[in-house]
Amino acid sequence: MGIRTHRSLLLLLALSVVLLFIRTVIPETRQIVSILFFYIALSEVFNLFTGLTLYVCFGYVAFVALGMYGGGATIKYLLSSPNPQPLWVVFVCSFAVAGILALILALIVGWISIRLKGAYFAIATIGLNEGLKNLIEGTGIWGGSSGLIIANDLIRAYNYETFIFVTTDLADYLIFTVYIITVMCIYLVTKSRLGYGLAALREDEEAANVMGVNVVGYKLVVFVISATLAGMLGAGKMIKDVAIYPPQAFAISYTVEAIVISMLGGLGTVTGPIIGGLAYGVLKYMLTVSFPGLQLLALAPALMVMCVVFPYGIVGWLKRRFKGGVIESLLT
């Protein structure tokens, strides 16, 4: 158990730190890297579940949104008291609440649908976005259709400079932290007993069950972990955006982008999302320059073609091409 066995993880961490470094050192890149990191983080979360179980969850938008609402409401609540808590307490609480809410929702939806075939699970998760959005708009909780805004609360409780710091740098560091946690989760899971079980159930669920793998339990565990992380990403996003409105919050577009990045990079691989993210970032930049506003229009058919022609992604393709040897171990 030395450096050799953890090569892929180290490569990933190295790449991530480099990106972070670029962002800090070159201020012009701040926005792009920041957005890119959110998408890479979301792709890793998507990858954690879908890559390891081959079940598709289309509902991460809902978990992120729930995290945004939960985190935002917590911040609002904590800052409304006459003695505002120190910064770090507020944020730890908002992340905790966001994570817990997402966890509970995932337990409910997962326990009901994950024991069924993939199509039923897809139905439940596609419906989840609409369902949650309508619940919020219908009951008016958390601001309902008018949305939830925490900008003023933050400025009132702390000074303006802190506000700027929080909504730009701190938010990004927090998102980066969730990303690292997600990556560690993927890595640890794949190397563990859970990982073997998941590999078996990916191949043949029924045989895996007979071989002793708790198929439903394992899928559920991974699902709940990924949803919780998505919720925490939402908490981070809330701190960045300081506002959330139902139509934008539940916009399907960033599900598509997370799926594209994961598949482009390579489902089920640790390094896939970051490589996919970088490749996608470049593509997106080029698209935005030549055809502004048309990303999804180009992305959707690209995803369709990828499903048929290139389902293993860049990393998957590289692993097949260079079987055995250094490159494969680098890319797990």
Added chain:
Amino acid sequence: MSKELLRLEKVSKNFGGIKALNNVNLIVSEGEKLAVIGPNGAGKTTLFNAISGVFPLDSGRIFYLGKDITRLPPFKRKYLGISRSFQIPRPFAGMTVLDNVVVGALFSKDIKNIKEAKDRADEILALVGLYSKKDELAVNLTSPEKKLLELARALAPKPKLLLLDEIVAGIPPAEVDKIMSLVVKVSEQENISVVALVEHVMRVLKYVERAVFLHEGRVMMDDAPDKVLNSEIVRDIYLGKVYE
């Protein structure tokens, strides 16, 4: 007197009107080796599926080491020590031979961690003669090799009860003896009860102490192999005289 390992009590299962298992009673003791025989469609594989827990029973109960496991899901039964090989090998195609056996070993009560599982997998693979292919993808194995892999996977978890579904079907006679002696050796070494399902009974007869003859989901005879084979009922069914 050996301990009772597995007991089926009045087990029945219908599939769309056909009684695949009809009031089956069976007891397997520790360390026994028996063969389940019968013509095509007699219910042999269904019996195995019932013991594995692949589907719920229509009636009856199954006891393992005295505990009622009728409602237990397959993966829990495996954990308790019931291991099974499939008639048509179902290896995890995209995984290596070694990893296939590791999965078999890992999810059992006696093996605590991945290292132990890997060691055990190495041991079993050497035993069945697949050690040299351990890093091959399972999908690349030849048919007989896949059968050996099935056996290895089933032996890996140090089971107490080993269900072998047509382990020697489609294998040349010389190989049959090799595999069966291997099974007997390991089962005696590790105190495993073996239930071998076979259609062509002659091949395994000398390795088992008992034969259970199934016909149309019912246990027609349950006795020493030569007695079963020489009985009139069995002779008639195999020769096709009794056909309702």
Added chain:
Amino acid sequence: MIILVTAEYIIFTTITGVLLGTFYGLATIGLSFTFGILRILNSGHGSLVMIGAYISYWSFALLGLPPLISAFLAFAIGFLIGLILYHGLISRVLGGPELISLVLMFAFGIFLQEVAKFSWGASPRGFTLSLGSVNIFGYEYPLTRVIGGVVSAVVVLVLYVFLFRTKSGNAIRSVVEDPEGASLCGVNVSRVYALSLAIALGLTVASGALSTLFVSGGIEPYMGDLYTTRAFAIAVLGGLTSPFGSFLAGLLFGIFENLSYMTLSLANVGNPFSMTRFLTFAMILLVLLVRPQGLLKR
């Protein structure tokens, strides 16, 4: 303010629910057809309904065609889309992992939405077609909706006849039962799949065209999402593999939706439309929990 709910009103709500339900049933049949025959879930289902609605709109705006006529055009277009989609992409992912086909159809749905947005903008469009109204139990109900309901039922009947009385229909049913066996009997399984997908998409797009008989406005690129959720709820209720089960479930769902609007409006609990949509999703979870194979078995 006290609103009196009379028995007549409840009956009215139920009957109009049935009429609405026949339309919902038609809009869902394509989903069950695709899943039952090709074992593929059309995760982009709603977008096809949206396309149908636009076809109806443009046929009316440019050619003055009423929705009943444009429904035929819509069916033809949907049919064509199905054939192209099958031969181009679906045939290649058919035996593969579920994941791939789910993502593929999802992306297809998004693609249609974006094409619509790009071509016709995001602002909602609509047109009114008034043919007077009908008196049901003392309440006025638009004739267009009655026509929509009846036409939907007729279409389903035609489908039934097709599946059970024609050679192609029998071929389709044989493939559902046993693809290998059917192939051995000389059925061109690939053609059956293509035909089935084409019919399924055709029906869905056609139902989108008929939707304009029920709702006169709100045609915009993202209107399909609501239909997707509804179709999913109806399909799991009726059994995901059973087209006619879906139709019956559609009727039940239509009644449910109407009664839900009515009850929630009276109870004054939040926004009745949003809450009904939330309940639709809750219904999906409930059915999956209790009886995932659907209330009506195949």
